[in-house]
Amino acid sequence: MTEVPAVEARQTGSQRVVSYFKERILRGHLKVGDRVMPERELAQELNVGRPLLREVMKSLVMLGFLDVRQGSGTYIARADIRVLSDFFTFCLSQEQDILEDVMQARMAIECQAIRLACERANEADLSRIGQWLSALIETLGDPEAGGRADFMFHQSIVAASHSRSLTTLYGAMSELLQRSHVQRRATTYRNPNIVRVLVEAHREVFLSIVAKDADQADRRLREHFAIGDDLRRKSLIETYRSGLERKLN
Amino acid sequence: MTEVPAVEARQTGSQRVVSYFKERILRGHLKVGDRVMPERELAQELNVGRPLLREVMKSLVMLGFLDVRQGSGTYIARADIRVLSDFFTFCLSQEQDILEDVMQARMAIECQAIRLACERANEADLSRIGQWLSALIETLGDPEAGGRADFMFHQSIVAASHSRSLTTLYGAMSELLQRSHVQRRATTYRNPNIVRVLVEAHREVFLSIVAKDADQADRRLREHFAIGDDLRRKSLIETYRSGLERKLN
DNA sequence: TGGGAGCATTGGTAAGACCAATGTAGTCCG
DNA sequence: CGGACTACATTGGTCTTACCAATGCTCCCA
Known part of the structure; x- marks a missing residue:
């Protein structure tokens, strides 16, 4: 030790x-x-x-x-993943910008997990993912519940990988990730066009798992993440513009 | 806590x-x-x-x-990744088969890291990866040193991602991964054909980073991992065959 | 001005005492 | 004979007091 x-x-x-x-x-x-x-x-x-x-x-x-x-x-004792969770929380408290970088770890895990899910998911797994997709759609107007459904949709995919390492690591970051999901929802839920695009992206992710196409699933998931990135960029541009206009007033 | x-x-x-x-x-x-x-x-x-x-x-x-x-x-204190390392070591001691599953986490991290490395690697990063590729080639006859060079090649790629989350997680698993590398080397270093294929695969990985082609780098890396998987499959078949022949004797 | 000594401060460790919670064994009653 | 209750032993939880080890700071002398 x-x-x-x-x-x-x-x-x-x-x-x-x-x-x-x-x-x-x-x-x-x-x-x-x-x-x-x-x-x-x-x-x-x-x-x-x-x-x-x-x-x-x-x-x-x-x-x-x-x-x-x-x-x-x-x-x-049996190993307890909350130790990892505490550790990540501690890391975050030291570096305020780490939540952004944790997205890289999240993408790493989810994209590998979704490949495995295409091989390993059973009926119960697929049913669960589908249910959280429905829940996600039903909670479009509510950032809190929607964020949770969004997170659970992703978490179900990771669970469907049946990989202890991946589920362990994902579980360790789950607190951080739930926070991230709620935040992302709060920036998107008022724009119907964006919401529709997001719903479609999630649906495509699910369908590619059902189709057991690992490469396509990976690609769809990355596309889904890219939508969020575009969102944030636009949001920054608007913030910058309105900030300038306020300065000129 | x-x-x-x-x-x-x-x-x-x-x-x-x-x-x-x-x-x-x-x-x-x-x-x-x-x-x-x-x-x-x-x-x-x-x-x-x-x-x-x-x-x-x-x-x-x-x-x-x-x-x-x-x-x-x-x-x-500043967060210390050795804590994560201890934790994974503890997990491994509880489940003897986990080393196989840790490969999934390894692939997750490396494949995401290599994408980032294509965007973010600087000259020093590329030079370091190149050096470990050379070292890997020079130590083909030595499973211990070769395993280490192999590990360092991969670790340099993860470092070139400049993502703290990914490097942290990879660091946490490094003891396990080094063991894994040495083992994989021990099963391959005597077969010149396999060694040549492996060297080529590593070279292709490096070249795709230099070319800054994230999709190709990801693909090449996965192909590289697949070679190891084929190896293990063949090794199991042979073990099973010789086991049977011994029984018939 | 720089180095050394002494003392204060802070962490490292132990013995002994007592409290809290659980487990086990024995006894009594139905 | 089996179940419930009680008493005691065991084991962990916490504290006080004492002493040792290491570091830092201040003062004095060359």
């Missing part, structure tokens, strides 16, 4: 605790659901104080590696 | 500490490089004992949020 000593042969107590868990988890001696030795006993075995042991174990809890139950014991 | 209380109005000490940091970091009151109040003082202000405060802060250190210097103080 990140606190492994770089050079020092003799480990600090803290490092010994980290190593104890890292080794046993990574080598499979401790598996999901396995119970860890009680704190007092483990502290003794590792020759550290209990507070130190608890510090490290608290860290592992928050990293999602351990699951602690008071009165019962400490168990190896 | 993941330990925020679901229902309880009155927070435990532990939760108060988490909230203290979450609020200040996410709202920008504490920025990268800012120094945090000393432990004893902060413990008093939050009405908790120092060991408890230290537990939470240790967690935040391992999540990459804080940087602690003994004798100096605690500072808000």
Whole structure:
């Protein structure tokens, strides 16, 4: 783990605790659901104080590696993607412009997922995507609900890839992405022409999945993203123009 | 963060500490490089004992949020991608088959990154990619060094995207990916025909970046991945055949 | 003016104490 | 005999106090 000593042969107590868990988890001696030795006993075995042991174990809890139950014991946890989500949220708080760049990661994942969805989607997957397409159409006048339906449409496509890596990464970014969807909706929902174009684009995406055409699905999805990009460009131009006119007044 | 209380109005000490940091970091009151109040003082202000405060802060250190210097103080850290790397490593240890699926995430990121690289790569980027292509060719007989050069070739492409999200995600998977590269090399380096095809595929990838043709670059990269897939399929067939012949003997 | 020493500050760690939650075993009653 | 309740043991949660280790700052001397 990140606190492994770089050079020092003799480990600090803290490092010994980290190593104890890292080794046993990574080598499979401790598996999901396995119970860890009680704190007092483990502290003794590792020759550290209990507070130190608890510090490290608290860290592992928050990293999602351990699951602690008071009165019962400490168990190896199943990996929890909220850790990734927290991490991305933290990154965003450091760089206010990152939401724009996260779109690149979003496109990466969705375009790969849609290719897999063309191979792997079952009837339930297709039905779900179709339902969210309908929901998207029904909520055109409402940026909040529409944004959510839009997000769920996309999320269903990623789920239809049946790839744990892709769904994990997408899930990690879902908070950021939902925010992004609502924002994009808020800039578009009043213009009927744009709304119609967007609905058509989503429909084409869905149809290409049904047709199991991976290249076309990828292309349609990228076209769909490009509509949003054009939108934002026009919106900036208008903002700039009206800003100028206000200055001249 | 993941330990925020679901229902309880009155927070435990532990939760108060988490909230203290979450609020200040996410709202920008504490920025990268800012120094945090000393432990004893902060413990008093939050009405908790120092060991408890230290537990939470240790967690935040391992999540990459804080940087602690003994004798100096605690500072808000710059996000550290090694946290993601640890997390993926942990996930892998839980599911032995995940390395295969990580390839999907790899393809997602690289195919999006190569599109961006076609727009954004500067002379230094292109030069670096070219150098790793040469290194790859020079190390054809050595799976270890060749695997590394192969990985670095790909990593340079992702870096040329100049997208923080993509480079962050790719960095998080880099340990897994390097392992994957070495393994793939170990199954191919003895067959001159396959090696020649692979070298050509890498060269085509590079040339399409230089040509700034995003669609072609994407396509070439996918073709390159497909060669590896064919390889593995053939390898499985042979394994199955020789397994059968051994049974008949 | 620069270097060294001393002291204050801040983090690192431990022992011991006590509280909170859970699990287990034993007993009693229907 | 089975289920419910109680008591106690176990395990985690938290705190106080003490001491050690590392860094930074200030003052004094050459």
